[in-house]
Amino acid sequence: MGDLTGPGITTRFRMEAADLGIPARTPDGRLLFVFGDTFEEARVGGGWWRSPVALYGYLPADGPVGWTAAVGGGHARQLRSYPHDGPTFSTVLPTDVITIGTDMYLHVAVHQGFGNVQWSEIWRSPDAGETWQPTAARFPGTLHGGLFQLLTWGLGEDGYVYVLSTGFQRNKPAILHRVPADRITDPSSYRPWGRRAGTWAWGNPPTAVLDGGVGEMCLRPLAGRWILTWFDAGGYRIDALVLDTPAALAGTPAANRVTLIRGGAWGQEDDAHVAQLYGGYVIPGSTLDDLHLTVSQWNTAAGWPYHVMHFRIRGLTGKT
DSSP: OEESSSTTTSGGGTOSBOOEEEEEEOTTSOEEEEESSBBSSSSTTOSSOBSSEEEEEEOOSSSSOEEEEETTBSSOOOSSOOOTTOSSOSEEEEEEEEEETTEEEEEEEEESSTTOEEEEEEEEESSTTSOOEEEEEEEETTHHHHTSSEEEEEEOTTSEEEEEEEOSSSOSOBEEEEEEGGGTTOGGGOEEEEEETTEEEETSOOOOSBOSSEEEEEEEEETTEEEEEEEETTTTEEEEEEESSGGGGGGOOGGGOEEEEEEEOTTOOBTTEEETEEEEEEOTTOBTTEEEEEEEEEOTTTSOOEEEEEEEEEOGGGGO
16 A cells, blocks of 8 residues: 655654554544654654654545654653663563453563563553553563564453463464453463363363464454464464464464565565565554455665555455
8 A cells, every 4th residue: 555654754753663553543633653663864864863753544445555743742852761672671562452341451572682681571552652661560571481572462352361472482382361451561370371281161171272383473463253363483474364263273274374574585575465565553543354454565685675564454354
């Protein structure tokens, strides 16, 4: 559909280079997109390093997401103040954001060098994303063998938040937890989904429910079902699964996966092949037959492109 960040698109927010763009519906009905490492110029390292930052936007009927404002005023400012490349950590990267009632919650991973997660934590916003404060929820980077560093979550009709998580290294499987929505900031209330003596149950030690080199993920309830999109690093592609419940992920055959966008080589891209792609987050307003995603791309050799794009996939239910 088009680029969402870059020169002439997000220049007015002083953020020409950014990735991720994790979207959520705010309590007051707007769309909020949360970005990772962000720079003023159109290149990685191009001045005024911030993370995370966020923009408010909208999904038009035809065309890419449009922007209305930045969190922080005229320019996109870091959601919480801290120095980058400090003695304890280098950057803080968002992994997913969720709205529960009148509050928004953002899970972030604290890195000392990319992929070396010291810990992760949950921030809360009571004002639709304008301000954020840390909660008491903090998770060690080593929790569950390093499988609770990068997560995605969705609120079910049963009052539970379902949490799919993995490591930040794109070489690990994913595990599943659930937590009552009103206890999302209480780490002791998270219950893993695991298999013991041939039986799956909540509270068993966590068992992998999604194999392979799992990268960025997006789990969302959608039209009475659940959709999972994720970057399959080993397969170099963004895949999707449509599920009746998140717990069904454990028994879903790999053959049910649908590839939405494939990786490709630089100079050989098209609408379905993207060089050095990652991410893949569902934009609110999507349906299973008209799915909208934010997808990131980073030319790690050149430092640019490093941006977020908007993709549209139609007819997913006919493929699942």
